[in-house]
Amino acid sequence: DADVTQTPRNRITKTGKRIMLECSQTKGHDRMYWYRQDPGLGLQLIYYSFDVKDINKGEISDGYSVSRQAQAKFSLSLESAIPNQTALYFCATGQGGDYNEQFFGPGTRLTVL
Amino acid sequence: QKEVEQNSGPLSVPEGAIASLNCTYSDRGSQSFFWYRQYSGKSPELIMSIYSNGDKEDGRFTAQLNKASQYVSLLIRDSQPSDSATYLCAVLAWGNDKIIFGKGTRLHILP
Numbered sequence: 001d002a003d004v005t006q007t008p009r010n011r012i013t014k015t016g017k018r019i020m021l022e023c024s025q026t027k028g029h030d031r032m033y034w035y036r037q038d039p040g041l042g043l044q045l046i047y048y049s050f051d052v053k054d055i056n057k058g059e060i061s062d063g064y065s066v067s068r069q070a071q072a073k074f075s076l077s078l079e080s081a082i083p084n085q086t087a088l089y090f091c092a093t094g095q096g097g098d099y100n101e102q103f104f105g106p107g108t109r110l111t112v113l
Numbered sequence: 114q115k116e117v118e119q120n121s122g123p124l125s126v127p128e129g130a131i132a133s134l135n136c137t138y139s140d141r142g143s144q145s146f147f148w149y150r151q152y153s154g155k156s157p158e159l160i161m162s163i164y165s166n167g168d169k170e171d172g173r174f175t176a177q178l179n180k181a182s183q184y185v186s187l188l189i190r191d192s193q194p195s196d197s198a199t200y201l202c203a204v205l206a207w208g209n210d211k212i213i214f215g216k217g218t219r220l221h222i223l224p
Contacts, residue, residue, distance in 0.1 A: 042216035043157070043201070056210070069150050090156055099164065100205050102212055104156040 004105035006091050012111045019078040021108050023091030031094040032074040033102065034058075034066060036087040043076045043090070049074055050096070081112040115140045115213050117204050122219035132189040134218050136202030139183070144221055145205040146185045150198045151217065156196055161187060192222045 004025045013019055023032065034046040045058030047066040055066060063085065067075045078085055091105040126132040133153040134148075145164050149157035163169045163176040163185065175188040185204075189196055201219040206213075 040216070043214045045211060050210075058211070064117065088154075099162065099211065100143075101147065101159055101162055103159060104149075104204075107156045109154075 004091060004093055004103060006089075006105040006108050008108060009106065009111045012043045012113065013081055014113050015082055017081050019081050019110065021076045021089055021091075021110070023074045023076070023105055024036045024098045025072050025091075025093045025105075026107075027093050027095075027103065028071075029093035029103075030071065031096050031100075031102075033092040033094065034064075034074070034076045035092065036060070036085075037090065038076065038087050046076065078110075078112075081110075083112045086110060114206075115204075115206065117202055117213050117215035119200075119215040119218045120201050121216060123221045124218055125223055126192050127223050128192060128194060130192055132192045132196065132220055132222070134187040134189075134200050134202075134210045134220065136185045136187075136204075136215055137183055138185070138202075138204045138213075140204070140206045140213075141174045141183065142179075142206045143183075143204045146176070147203040147205075147212070148174075148176060148185075148187045149201040149203060149214075151201060152198045175190045189220075194224055196220060 033048045049054045049068045065077045089108045092102040094102040148161040151157045160175040163178045166170045169176045173190045177186045202215040203212045
């Protein structure tokens with residue numbers, strides 16, 4: 001089984017709809033991250049969490065919210081989706097410490113019409 | 114603004130040759146350096162981590178770090194068509210919570 005899973009893998013929705021993307025991990029890592037990737041723009045950090053009670057905004061948090069339901073679960077919500085939120089969304093986990101390697105889930109391709 | 118710079122490519126290399134990918138970073142306090150491979154439409158996969166000056170080898174991959182020059186590179190020996198992908202350089206600064214990613218270099222291995 002995959003260490004980091006994301007659901008759904010693909011989603012098409014309409015402008016104004018509320019969408020939730022879910023991430024689960026079995027790696028036992030404390031740190032979890034949400035990124036979006038657009039062609040030519042690289043990975044942009046949306047939110048990150050170091051434990052259930054610690055949530056931090058990244059570079060592009062406007063229009064997004066998150067929930068850390070448990071150490072292993074971190075959800076991303078688009079409160080009212082708009083077309084320029086069409087992108088690939090990745091969840092990642094990390095163990096922190098001096099090295100802080102991050103490991104990515106398979107991604108969710110979101111299309112907002 | 115902390116930055117990680119990579120040539121976007123595409124870098125075309127004949128099969129069997131050595132592919133050399135380069136990355137520079139702006140923050141002298143950076144402590145950890147990573148190379149990720151990303152196939153089109155897929156997620157980034159960590160292939161190398163390096164923390165000290167010098168070379169680190171893993172199979173066909175060698176990561177090279179020069180902190181004085183703020184430069185990190187990835188060499189791929191005996192390049193294969195399956196190495197064709199985008200390679201992301203990523204950097205973590207000391208005491209920083211977040212990894213900074215470069216925009217990636219597209220590598221194309223010519224059969």
